[in-house]
Amino acid sequence: MSEKLPPKEEFSEWYHELIQRAEIMDVRYPVKGLYVWYPFGFKIRRSVYSILREIMDREHEEVYFPALIPETELGKEGEHIKGFEDEVYWVTHGGKDELDVKLALRPTSETAMYPMFKLWIRSHADLPLKVYQIVNTFRYETKHTRPLIRLREITSFKEAHTVHSTFEEAEEQVKKAVGYYKEFYERLAIPCIICKRPEWDKFPGAVYTIAFDAVMPDGRTLQVGTVHNLGDNFAKTFEITYETVNGEHSFAYQTCYGISERCIAALISIHGDDLGLVLPFEVSPVQIVVIPVLYKGKEEEVLRVCREISEELKRYRVFVDEGEERPGAKYYKWELKGAAIRIEVGPREVEENTVVVSFRDERRKFKVKRDEISSKIEEWAKEMRKRMYTKAVEEMAKRIKMCKDLEKLVEWVGKGVALTYLCRSERCGEELDKVGSVLGEVLEIPLSVESKGKCVICGEEGRLVAVAKTY
RNA sequence: GGGGCCGUGGGGUAGCCUGGUGAUCCUCCCGGCUUUGGGAGCCGGUGACCCGAGUUCAAAUCUCGGCGGCCCCA
Incomplete structure (x- = not known):
């Protein structure tokens, strides 16, 4: 623990x-x-x-x-x-x-x-x-x-x-x-x-x-x-x-x-989230973790099934966690480490020929027939990456704000990224750079915004720029 | 560049002001028993005062220096 x-x-x-x-x-x-x-x-x-x-x-x-x-x-x-x-x-x-x-x-x-x-x-x-x-x-x-x-x-x-x-x-x-x-x-x-x-x-x-x-x-x-x-x-x-x-x-x-x-x-x-790493399937060191749920007397059978699943999925980075901890502790551990897909196998699943599957990003659990796992992995990985990207864009959007006047911009920079307009004059650029770092003219951003507007400093024709506190 | 705070087992901490007890608690780690469907419990064990100098009968505790870390402002 x-x-x-x-x-x-x-x-x-x-x-x-x-x-x-x-x-x-x-x-x-x-x-x-x-x-x-x-x-x-x-x-x-x-x-x-x-x-x-x-x-x-x-x-x-x-x-x-x-x-x-x-x-x-x-x-x-x-x-x-x-x-x-x-x-x-x-x-x-x-x-x-x-x-x-x-x-x-x-x-x-x-x-x-x-x-x-x-x-x-x-x-x-x-x-x-x-x-x-x-x-x-x-x-x-x-x-x-x-x-x-x-x-x-x-x-x-x-x-x-x-x-x-x-x-x-x-x-x-x-x-x-x-x-x-x-x-x-x-x-x-x-x-x-x-x-x-x-x-x-x-x-x-x-x-x-x-x-x-x-x-x-x-x-x-x-x-x-x-x-x-x-x-x-x-x-x-x-x-x-x-x-x-x-x-x-x-x-x-x-x-x-x-x-x-x-x-x-x-x-x-x-x-990442409050529980730890969330990694896309492609880069997770443990792409699939298999957790046996052991009960006295039924260990052998459950472990055998876990090992079979691991063998079947060996083209991926799979790990069967046969450690001494209880299942709950293992769930937390592998969530911390960002294992992309978790497969739980207990006596119930062995009986029904199913497994319980959970994706690291969503964390809901659902049952899958055992013989369907292998053919679904690629699809799951793809969907997971897509969900993660969409979520990341949403979070990013929350931290980016259009600030057409300087006062708003000054208030926002530090909390997030400010978008605004800036003319090409050096003086206006330097003025704006005092508020936060001017990242420069925005070429691409996964949000929809007007690319031209009035310079936030002088009011002349300006281009879309981003301003932020930087690492 | 300027200012402030802090260094105690592997990690996190109490003790420091007011010097003297077997250095506190949690966690990790090791051994054992017992348990296992979302961080189990009990018993036992290993392990620490950043470095150097000074003050003192006596320093984790006070002073100075070094090294390291953190925070704030420009």
């Missing part, structure tokens, strides 16, 4: 407790901002990232670049280094000797990759180049660190980097990347706001940045994905050129886009 979780309304406490109790991360590692993946958490990571890999593998190749970047490369792109210099960890010594050239622990890998891209790319035939890697990155965060959300070591940064011969082609790639990320988050049943970040908040060195934001239960947003068009900024710095068909030399155009384990923070936070 273990204690209840704090209610989800107390989001911060709920999140922190759940992360530990469900055995996702151990927060006790003795360095601030670094956390340990438990085996259970790591299984979630693995299935989430295998979706991401599957999507990436369609047109990218996986690579691995070193974690250490020489100061001379990291510092080459002026804007880029300005954006990261306060957060870089430096390796300054090799044993007792001080290094001639300090080595940075990658905060991101542009400056590790692009000097090599210069060597890899000679002619138009080498383009486009599309690669990705899933690696750890380091950032010396000074604000509150939080498991999966704000880390000093991001353990699971999926970063893709592409190189093209024209700006238009890079532009196309950005669109594709946005499409991939949409698909990824749809499979996790997580609705996102897709925005074009304002100038002052774009990726350092990029022409522009498109970002995916999830809305957390406390109304703050979590940036869970970014797509950058780098133009030829980095190509000029790192001399990435190619020979055209005509024999001329031209700078290449680049994009990069990334997703980190924040996607798992969103997954947990958006779907």
